[in-house]
Amino acid sequence: MKIRRIGIDTSPDNTAFLLRTGNGYSPEQFQALRKIEIGDGSVTILATLALVDDTGLLGKGEIGLGEQAFRRLGLPEGTKVSFRQAPVPHSLEHVRRKIDGDSLDDNDIREIIEDIAAFRYSPMEIGAFLVACASFMTTQETLALTRAMADAGRRMQWAADIVVDKHCIGGIPGNRTSMIVVPIIAAHGLTMPKTSSRAITSPSGTADTMEVLASVDLAEDKLIAVVEQEHAVLAWGGRVNLSPADDILITVERPLRIDTFEQMVASILSKKIAAGSTHLVVDIPIGPTAKVRSQREAIRLRKLFEYVGHKLGLVLDVVFTDGTQPIGRGIGPVLEARDVMAVLRNDADAPADLRERSVTLAGRILEFDPALVGGRGYARAMELLGSGQALAAMERLIDAQGRRKEVLKPGEFHHEICAPHEGVVTMIDCHVIARIARLAGAPMDKGAGIDLLRKVGERVRADEPLYRIHAHSEDGLGYASELALATSGYLVTP
């Protein structure tokens, strides 16, 4: 069969096309061929087979590849390939045993993760593995999963002995501490190659917000060069193939909303190990609308992070932080970048909570430096920020990554949501605020989002604005305002 490229895109799925008749296959055989393996001996991909009745699309002796399959196989049109029914991955037997209640050993889990990283599992099969793990997982299994995920892709190497990183488990809008912590650490001279994700369900990820100021989509050479020059980077992690199994698992975890502590630990630590980190601060915000809702839960999660991290040779410091409300004022890329730069510039009106949180976390990281062990990190972080050295480091980092030429502005369509009566703000619901910001258009529309004008503990008069929604379109503003008017996310207690 010769490859023919078909202008149909079914990403993220691979699709192959074959004429229904004249190939020597019976309808029954096509049933078995629904999932096929295609290759030329050197490379192979798995694809779902679609049957074509229209001979305009495809000739005899040709196998069509949709855009996604064509890209992934990477062979030119006309290449001779063969195909066969996709073999069932042997490791599915382990998944079946896990479903039946068995615990899996290191090798079982390694085989499963290798098959997933090689795209040999369907979403249904990945879902089965994840749900079986979500119902019960031993610490040994969590450790094995983390190690297998870290090993499944490439691993970055750095010249420095100490390579630090920080990670927040997420869930708190506006929590853009990394963009302040990284320049502080870089100014001190520790190596901190921070790769971040884009937002998947939140109004902005660190990569989305950094992109307001500089390019974050760095090729690997470029990323390494920036780190060598500046000790740090604030880049999107999608370009470097770190823990690829994690990226695949996430595509199934998100729609099924599987978010157990075990999978969280494996996901975060596998990425950090693959990124070459040796020392890591993990930020766990605790609050009624955060991912972790009590000290008790937080301690259980910390122990799991510590157990797995230490077994894998990571020096780990887990910090509990206040997760009762959003951090800073802006929610959404442009508004968050504004807050970050205000803190770095030591502006008088910079959000105090974002500054305090960032300095605390930076301080904990700095104490990985043997010279600062034992509580001297906070003062050093404050010094680096207050003196403008952190701002200078940030400006160098922006230039090294590639400064964005135009200055992005908050969305020109805006609407204020006001207090229903006089009182004190006693709660801000992180989920609701995040949903409103996303409806306004964040993170795709960089300037869309929310500007919080009042935070928890502040007094408001009746009809005084609580926050302002920004959008780049009337539609976005409409959707967001509609939800905000139904559920503002604020509790104002008279």
Added chain:
Amino acid sequence: MKIRRIGIDTSPDNTAFLLRTGNGYSPEQFQALRKIEIGDGSVTILATLALVDDTGLLGKGEIGLGEQAFRRLGLPEGTKVSFRQAPVPHSLEHVRRKIDGDSLDDNDIREIIEDIAAFRYSPMEIGAFLVACASFMTTQETLALTRAMADAGRRMQWAADIVVDKHCIGGIPGNRTSMIVVPIIAAHGLTMPKTSSRAITSPSGTADTMEVLASVDLAEDKLIAVVEQEHAVLAWGGRVNLSPADDILITVERPLRIDTFEQMVASILSKKIAAGSTHLVVDIPIGPTAKVRSQREAIRLRKLFEYVGHKLGLVLDVVFTDGTQPIGRGIGPVLEARDVMAVLRNDADAPADLRERSVTLAGRILEFDPALVGGRGYARAMELLGSGQALAAMERLIDAQGRRKEVLKPGEFHHEICAPHEGVVTMIDCHVIARIARLAGAPMDKGAGIDLLRKVGERVRADEPLYRIHAHSEDGLGYASELALATSGYLVTP
């Protein structure tokens, strides 16, 4: 958007096609539109969206529907339809709670099953539900699942007060008792509308074997007419929409090989209730290579059948049978049909085990007749079989359903597998025998399969044939013989 039919078949999935550009959608928006709901206000379907670059396939203002989606929507080409991002089924929240370890109530399960029956779940989501249930399920949940599945489709109604059925949980090759039991029961005058499946993983299902003799693909009117005339039918169940959720769940259970007692009970009983049965005999074969391997397991399964069956108003009799080896001699449609007819004709060389098993099960069913309660069923079944009344009932049934004109023969390519040394056959592995028969071509090739020449307990000399493989092609014979030579499935103890 106007419908355009696209000659691409992606069954069992629905695919819709849209031009990538010129529709006012951004690439980001298409991401959200990956799964869409299409409809004209009266009917809707869900489909996966593929983006088309080739304007030859599709014009502006047109939405393409693949063959499967076009069939399922059922609207003519050119009909104006609208589409939107497929809404996430609300019942997925219940699935998430089940994954987290909650038990679900009747309403939760009903909502899940209704959404599944309406094709609102992806295979990944169905897999998540099934795996969560496989890890733990209360008897109350099993009952609710069975009831919801039975209610999700249509329910057949019959004139008779007593409508009997039998079901074997499967796993034993050659176990074609239904084709003997049904004519015995029909000859007695009880109503037994037996619908069966085709083989999915076995070498033949009752529908495949009956099809050697008569048409089994009966439209509903025809099926009802046959039952009214003959008290019975032996038809394929695929035409009548009984427990449609079960058919959908099976497409995910099979590849994941989820086969818990709870799901087995819900699947079997929901189909029987939907088929209008009032009295049911369940046959549970016990053996080392059967689905149930010990008396203890069988008792647990029986209790679950009884609990759910009785709660749903079914009169249930669970029979344990010998599952240590295949039943009869033939494995595969033609060879099994030969055995069945030999038993019905009272041939001297008819397989005694198939005859004995069938009469036992028929006897248990006959005791649902108040006139035969208390142990008189066996003798009555023997009388109906021995007198030729059962054979006459079968001939009438074949004529009523539509007798097959040509007589099908066993595959002309054959090969005998011989004893490695002298001794006694002490074990026959049901799995291995089934796999060899499938490799030979069964059930697609009606004459392919295995003819067992020796059974457990029989003496053989060295090189004496144990069984004969039949196939319609040299390839089929080759594949099957290759496995049989590596693993014959027979244990001959010297």
